[in-house]
Amino acid sequence: MTRFDPAVNGFHFRNSFQTVTGVFDITTGGLCGGMVYAALDYFNKGQAAPAQTYTPVxxxxxxxxxxxxxxxxxxxAMPKWVELHANPLGARNAEFFNWGLQGTGGGRLQELRAEIDAGRPVPLGLKSLDADPSNDHVVLAIGYDMGRYRGDLGANKEDLKIFIYDPNSGNRKVALYPVPSEAKYCMxxxxxxxxxxxxFVMKNTWTPQTPPAISDHPKELILTLGTGGDDLRGGNDNLSxxxxxKNGTRIEASNVNVGQRWIDHSDQTVGVSLPEGLAPQDIQSVTLRTSFGGGMGGDNWNLDTLTMVFRDNGVNQARCTLNGSPLTRFTGDRKSETYPFACR
Incomplete structure (x- = not known):
């Protein structure tokens, strides 16, 4: 085992992130790779993960x-994912499965053991059983137990246990184990x-970064924006x-849709981190500003509802909602709108 303890170094919320992708106009979820890399960043710096117990907006x-x-x-890690998905009719299923049990000759198990034996937790990419990449996953390997297995593709393969931090399971230790009769790994x-x-072992994909210092009692303004009958296009047409x-200063959050399309008749929730000591009565107004270019190819966006919530450590302190049909139609000529903050 390495020193990584999911109860301390893992996040205290599960991977329940959601966003909308404009490619297929569907809602997708999950930032498993980001949670693993970020948790490893905090661990590398000798810091416990933030104490926040709810999924950040x-x-x-x-x-x-x-x-x-x-x-x-x-x-x-894209080259590895591409390799594993280049598997017509499952022709390489047995080969891929055996890679994870191969303890010599450059096998995945050999790579994994080398990292763990050196005391280094290492991200693992988990390839799905099907061809849908949305079913792939990323976890953090923190230890292993060979049992009677020798790493030689011989007997007792089922003894192998790889201990992981799985963002989908919260901050608890989980075991990944092979099922040789079905050529798969389960947890x-x-x-x-x-x-x-x-x-596969993602040992060369993670390089340490300095993570942000997050307050144990974060303050946030949470905005839920209801798109009406005309979408926010994303790309170069984004929202800030x-x-x-009231003291004349501003807190800015740019590109809150992260370049993604917000489809017709959908609700999106975004948040703005606030400094400690700020109270709801300190906010005078909220301005929504688009980067629309205007002209024949310019974007238009109908905002039908705007809900504003002042949240302190996950608890709502003030809330208000504005409605319209639309509330505001943003265009190349009307790129921004300011709404009074009268939430109590």
Whole structure:
């Protein structure tokens, strides 16, 4: 075992992130790679993971960091994912499965043991049983137990246990184990037994970064924006938020949709991290500002509802909702709108 303890070094919330992708107009979830990389960042710096017990909202400081680390995990491991998905009709299933049991000759198990024996927790990419990449997963290997297995593809393969931090299961230790009769690896997670074709060691994809210092009692302004009959396009047409304080200063959050499309008749929730000591009565107004270019190809967006919630350590302190049909139609000529903050 390494020194990584999921109860201390893992996040205290599960991987329940959601976002909308404009490619297929569907809602997708999960920032498993980002949670693994971020948790490893805190561990590498000798810091416990933030004490926050609820999933951070898109745009808040912790979510933004996890999202950025997730993108890094995808980009750097993409060649491995492509290799494992290039498997027509499952012709290489047995080969991929055996890679994870191979303890010599450059096998995955040999790579894994070398990292763990050196005291280094290491991310693992888990390839799904099917061709759908959304069923792939990333976890953090923190230890192993060979049992009677010798790493030689011989007897007692079922003895192998790889201990992991699984973001989908919260901050508890989980075991990944092979099922040789079905050529798959399974783990008993918080959401039931999940199985995968194989795993690979992502030892060269993670490089340490300095994670943000997150308050144990974060303050946030949570905005839920209801899109009406005309979408927010994303790409170069994005949304930013300004909180206008009564003392004349502003708190800015840019590109809160992270370049994603917000489809017609959908609700999206974003958040803005606030400094300690700020109270609801300190906020005068909230400005929504788009980057629409205007002209024939410019974007238009109908905002039908805007709910604003002042949250302190996960507890709502003030809330208000504005409605319209639409509340505001943003265009190239009307790029921004300011709404008074009268929430109590």
């Amino acid at each position: 898109n745009g808040t400081q912790l979510q933004s960091y996890i999202y950025a680390r997730h993108m890094t995990s995808l980009e750097r 008993d997670s918080a959401n039931g037994t999940k199985c995968f074709r194989t795993y 938020v300004s909180l206008n304080l």
